Amino acid sequence: NEIVMIVLVDIGNSQIKVAISKNANLSRIKNFSLKDLYLVKKYFIDICNKEKSSLFYSSVSSNNFEKKFRNITNSIFTKVTQFKSTKSFLTVKNAYKTPNKLGSDRWSQVVGAHMIYKSNTMIVSCGSVISVDYVTSKGSHKGGILLSGANRYTKCFFDIDNLKDIKLTRKTKPSLNVIERTTAKQISTGYELMISSSINKIYSELNRESGQDVLLLLTGSYAADISNIVAKNKIIEPHFVLKSLSVIENYI
16 A cells, blocks of 8 residues: 655646656656646556656646545545645744745745755746745745736736837857847847846845855756856755656655
8 A cells, every 4th residue: 555656746837747756856856837737647647657656746736626626536546636726834934924825836846945054055947937946054934026927027028019019038158248139039038127136136145145145046947048147055956846856845
């Protein structure tokens, strides 16, 4: 009756990320659109392959989606557990007066960052929304900041006829240009400057307040695309929600 495999899932606002965890190491990481729940079900069946498996997941989706997801997973996995935001977890304390108002993806990263790094850490999560959270070396979550995600930023131009079809481009290498010569590049570079300037400002303030170099942890799908960040101590972890869940799962 022993469970032989642990499947981790991070359900965001637009994507579902899946991984297998073994000894806190992740493998077979795969992304799905939130619309492709039937493909997620097929993938679960394929990777479980009749083995006794448990599912540990975080979700910021709607209640309706949550019901559909549970209906699928309850018939596939031996055990299904959802990680939720709480007032505290082990030695980590949530800054929110109403803890469940903090997204469980953000809370998992706050907990995971403290458990893994044990240092003053600024977490920048780049997804549908860019969230910033700060947790001290003692496990005290101080709160955070929310910034516009890339897709929502481009929607600012939807009511401007000659700009509505322009999308942000992901750069293959950092640009040395601040002033661009095409509208598309101006929008993309403008967004990058807005985000990097905000991150640098927050990071500088946290360094000043703490009196030491804070660890900057960049996470999420677009983490590697953020350039012009001034930080002596920087780590890029695209799948840090999943990595955090793999660590947290041992204490559930």
